[in-house]
Amino acid sequence: MFITFLTISSFSQMIKQTLYPLGAAVLFSLSFGPAQAQTRSELSRTTFETTLSNGLKVIIREDHRAPMVMTQIWYKVGSSDESGNILGVSHALEHMMFKGTHKVPNDEFTRLSRIYGGSINAATFTNYTNYYQLYPKAYFPMALELESDRMSNLLLRQQDFEPEIKVVMEERRQRTDDNPRAQAFERFKWVSYPTSHYRQPVIGHMKTLNNIQLNDVKKWYRDWYSPNNAILVIVGNVESEAALAQVQKYFADIPARPTPARNDVLEFERLGYRHMEINSNVQVPNLYMTWNVKSLSTAKNPQDAYALTIIRSLLDSGISSRLQDRLVRDRKILTSVSVSYDPYNRGDSLFGISALPAPGISLQEAQQAIQDEVDLLKTTAMTQQEVDRISTRFISNLIYSQDDIAGQAKMIGNLEVNGLSYRLMDELPKHFESVSVQDIQRVANAYFVRENLSTLYLSPEQNTQQRGL
Secondary structure (H helix, E strand, O other), X not given: OOOOOOOHXXXXXXXXXXXXXXXXXXXXXXXXXXXXXXXXXXHXXXXXXXXXXXXXXXXXXXXXXXXXXEEEEEEOOOHHHOOHHHOOHHHXXXXXXXXXXXXXEOOHHHHHXXXXXXXXXXXXXXXXXXXXXXXXXHHHHHHHHHHHHHHHOXXXXXXXXXXXXXXXXXXXXXXXXXXXXXXXXXXHHHHHOOXXXXXXXXXXXXXXXXXXXXXXXXXXXXXXXXXXXXXXXEEEOOOHHHHHHHHHHHHOOOOOOOOOOOOOOOOOOOOOOEEEEEEEOOOOOEEEEEEEEOOOOOOOXXXXXXXXXXXHHHHOOOOOOHXXXXXXXXXXXXXXXXXXXXXXXXXXXXXXXXXXXXXXXXXXXXXXXXXXXXXXXXXXXXXXXXXXHHHHHHHHHXXXXXXXXXXXXXXXXXXXXXXXXXXXXXXXXXXXXXXXXXXXXXXXXXXXXXXXXXXXXEEEOOOOOOOOO
């Protein structure tokens, strides 16, 4: 899809007029020419939302541009809900969800997707576990039947569990245990999240994976995989009314069950500066800096989360971003840098910066250079033009990410499973557009303080860095 880049105000108007109609069965009274009318019919979204009597939330978004349907189910449980000696059980169950039911035994689930031209996958995160199926329109009812079947009739057999938990252990070994950077960052999260259960690794520890038994997986399935703890998202070439009838056919008779209380994912504010140093088998020094910040769900003022998102783009969104331009290309203090922040979170979040110092630059010098750039946001007012440029670029990327049915389904599910409304996706452009110079300064002064900061110096084993700042 081609979008002409306009001024922010006109760009926002274009978003509202072509990509983001609000609510269910949206009707427009605007007048269009033939070409405009065709574009409208191709891009308009009709979204329907309901909750079945068993508590299953259903969101259906029509997109008739291609004969495909994305079906996603999001369970409100992830690694942050785990405790004790079974860390990693959410991810272990995700693997077992593909091992079959009485109706679809063994590996038939995967085989059916190949036969009928579909694709399937799943992922476990801190806040949720989600499963998706992408099929041609004709096989959409089959996708619902398969998903409802494993919600209520999953076969959890020892003969499947024993080899599968070994697969998970090998995944853990390859991704973390044999990766010094991943291993160090996993340890660092316990410093960055001193109180929140977000510090727990999604895949678990090797020791806890060895502790998990089939009965633990069965209990996790019974406790959490119920319709009242799930969100079903359907995006694609469907009619809402007909799609809902199919949903009711396959899901309405699954009984609701009570779910356990979820673990805390909030942090104390301004806990104090925390620093960690690790010598490991890495080739070059690595610097990690994280500030404890609020998410859209936990901020008293939601504008904080929008401003933090724009700050992330300001600092790291290509070669023209501040850290890339000033510290990598101009001053050559860093060889690479990246910035992360997730505003869509059930609990508090982290604003993180990772960097590789240039040869001859110490980790302390790299940290100070980054801190100086961050501190400029507090004291030196940006121009509104710079803020507008950053927000326009961010909004355009946001639009592109939601252009296909997979991107739309992901955004809908991510918002809903984290306690936000899917309707927010239609409103996000105007919220990000509203971020002002004053918001940037206010948020920088509120969050980017030493009392919220954690740092990690990861150094090669043969190289001993000076002690921290």
